[in-house]
Amino acid sequence: MKINFNRREPVYVQVIRYFKQQIATNMFEPGQEIPSRRELAGEIKINPNTVQRAYKEMEEQGLIYTEGNLPSKITQDEQVLKAVREELIMDAVDEFVATVQPVHAPFEEIITLLQEKYEQAIEGKGDEQ
Amino acid sequence: MIEVKDITKKFGRKQVLKGVTFTAEKGEITCLIGINGVGKTTILNAIMALTPIKTGEILIDGEKLKPATFNHITFIPDAITVLPQMTIEESMQFMKDYYGTWNDDRAQELLSFFKLKPEEKISSLSKGNTAKANLLLGLALDVDYILMDEPFSGIDMFSREQIADVFTSHLIEDRGVIITTHEIGDIEHLIDKVVLLDDGVVKKQFYTEEIRAAEGKSVIDVMREEYKS
Numbered sequence: 001m002k003i004n005f006n007r008r009e010p011v012y013v014q015v016i017r018y019f020k021q022q023i024a025t026n027m028f029e030p031g032q033e034i035p036s037r038r039e040l041a042g043e044i045k046i047n048p049n050t051v052q053r054a055y056k057e058m059e060e061q062g063l064i065y066t067e068g069n070l071p072s073k074i075t076q077d078e079q080v081l082k083a084v085r086e087e088l089i090m091d092a093v094d095e096f097v098a099t100v101q102p103v104h105a106p107f108e109e110i111i112t113l114l115q116e117k118y119e120q121a122i123e124g125k126g127d128e129q
Numbered sequence: 130m131i132e133v134k135d136i137t138k139k140f141g142r143k144q145v146l147k148g149v150t151f152t153a154e155k156g157e158i159t160c161l162i163g164i165n166g167v168g169k170t171t172i173l174n175a176i177m178a179l180t181p182i183k184t185g186e187i188l189i190d191g192e193k194l195k196p197a198t199f200n201h202i203t204f205i206p207d208a209i210t211v212l213p214q215m216t217i218e219e220s221m222q223f224m225k226d227y228y229g230t231w232n233d234d235r236a237q238e239l240l241s242f243f244k245l246k247p248e249e250k251i252s253s254l255s256k257g258n259t260a261k262a263n264l265l266l267g268l269a270l271d272v273d274y275i276l277m278d279e280p281f282s283g284i285d286m287f288s289r290e291q292i293a294d295v296f297t298s299h300l301i302e303d304r305g306v307i308i309t310t311h312e313i314g315d316i317e318h319l320i321d322k323v324v325l326l327d328d329g330v331v332k333k334q335f336y337t338e339e340i341r342a343a344e345g346k347s348v349i350d351v352m353r354e355e356y357k358s
Contacts, residue, residue, distance in 0.1 A: 007347035010338045011318055041297040046318045047158065048297060050338060 001043050011046055015054035019063060023074060023081065024088040030076040034064060130154050131176060131202075131274060131305065136185030138171055145171050147329035148185070153322070155273060155305040158296060162313060162352065163326035169309040170207070172326075173276045176307075177204045189274070200230055202274040205267035207282060209259055213252035217245055217262050224266050236269035239300060243291060257288025264292060274305045281315055289315050317348050325355050332356075 003018050022028040041048040058064045062080045066072040131153040138146040145168045153159035161169045174180040178194050189198050211220040225231040243261040281289050296319045324334045332355045340346050
């Protein structure tokens, strides 16, 4: 597990984003156990209170759940999982639009480029496997 | 909670502390930052009653300092204080004989955590391992508060990383830590709270996550602002 932290953004927010990315890309599977507060703090070298805050927030958002004294787990709620995936895609699209729009390139040109790159990315992945 | 209330201190004619006020909570890591000579070590010494203060007050869990207070708090100075001809094992035994709060299990765990060899003499240790042995002797005590003076100063990167790992481990548990440093980079993400000192006063104290959330600033950004003005 490796997170490159931005020093100007709350660390707990970055931890939550990391979990969402891992959930959306299936690196964390529904129902999978997550590390304890201390374990994660040690692994990514951050304050355990910060991990605690991230976990509390994720619990409130329904991303993780805890039963009794057992380790917390990734949610199995289909609605939540779908929402995480959608949020991740939407954030990426927003960022893309914000970067590209000021260049004022014709929309069709952008779409063509996007399609080409996307196909290349899929092919590239195919080669690796 | 450790409460430092408006303390002042003079060395001769030099006013080192001009009214320092801050708090440090249990279960949190509070970092005193300031350039050298700003009075960081003096503050730790004052909390330990190792140096008398002129005015002001220091409370630990709501009570004034008294002999029993020091069963709940320990000070790890920036240099090891046991005799250099002792082995690590002997120095551990020395601490055990001297302090009723010595915890053998934690001491053994710290020994393996830092990968230190008990038979080695303090005088033969590298700078990094001396710093680790020094921390071991303090952290092995069952106390609620730990004061650390510049634990990262003057040692190699790998030793610094290993020491930083202590802060995320259960070896700290939910104890309260006050740490002084003039180098925030290594521990920016490990600390809860920052107390910025300058010219004998607290310029600013804040929670690191709050300053990031509210102002989008890193600890270093805040330091630049405060020390420039």
